[in-house]
Amino acid sequence: MASEYVYVTESVFQHIYSLYHQRVYHAAQKVLRDPQLAEDAAQETFIKAYRNLDKLEDVSKAGAWLATIASRTAIDMLRKEGKRKFISIELASWELEQHYLEHIVIEEVELRETKRELEQDIRKLKPKLQEVLTLRYVKDMKESEIAANLSLTKSTVKTRLYRAKQLIKAEREYRDMIMVRET
Incomplete structure (x- = not known):
C-alpha cells in the first residue's frame, strides 16, 4: 500500500x-x-x-x-x-x-x-450520464433526490455517477498524457 x-x-x-x-x-x-x-x-x-x-x-x-x-x-x-x-x-x-x-x-x-x-468532457457522455452529473453537481441534488426526480433506484444513480466520473477521469488522464508527450 x-x-x-x-x-x-x-x-x-x-x-x-x-x-x-x-x-x-x-x-x-x-x-x-x-x-x-x-x-x-x-x-x-x-x-x-x-x-x-x-x-x-x-x-x-x-x-x-x-x-x-x-x-x-x-x-x-x-x-x-x-x-x-x-x-x-x-x-x-x-x-x-x-x-x-x-x-x-x-x-x-x-x-x-x-x-x-470539463464541460467538453461532460458533453461527450451519454445523455443519461450527463443528466445525473448535472443534477448532482450543478443542481446540487442528493442521490436520493436524483433517484426520485428521474424515477430510478438510488443504486442506479450511484452507478451512473460512478461511470460518468470514471469516463471523465479517463478522458482527462488521456489528455494529460498527450500533453506530456507533446512537451
Whole structure:
C-alpha cells in the first residue's frame, strides 16, 4: 500500500513539475534577477514542494502554491548570499502586488480552461450520464433526490455517477498524457 502512495505522489509530482516549472522559474527570476540563481531556486522550490506535497489541499492551486515557495526561496537565497540590493519599500511593495495580481489572473485563466475542458468532457457522455452529473453537481441534488426526480433506484444513480466520473477521469488522464508527450 505504501509503495502505491509513493507512486501516485511521484506521478502527481511529475505532472505538477511539467506544468509549473516555467512559472516557478519566472517567480524566482523576478526576485533574483539572475538566471542561474533562479534555476537553483526553482530546483530548491521543487524539492521543498515534493517534501510537502501532502500539505497541498487543492491541486488546482498548485501554481500559486509553488510560486509562493519560489519567491520565498529566492528571498532566502538573497539573504544567505548577502546580495540583497536596496529597494525602496514602495517599489518592493508594488512589485509584490503586481506579482500577486499576475498570479491571480493566471489562476483564473487556468480555472476557466479546466472548467471548459470539463464541460467538453461532460458533453461527450451519454445523455443519461450527463443528466445525473448535472443534477448532482450543478443542481446540487442528493442521490436520493436524483433517484426520485428521474424515477430510478438510488443504486442506479450511484452507478451512473460512478461511470460518468470514471469516463471523465479517463478522458482527462488521456489528455494529460498527450500533453506530456507533446512537451
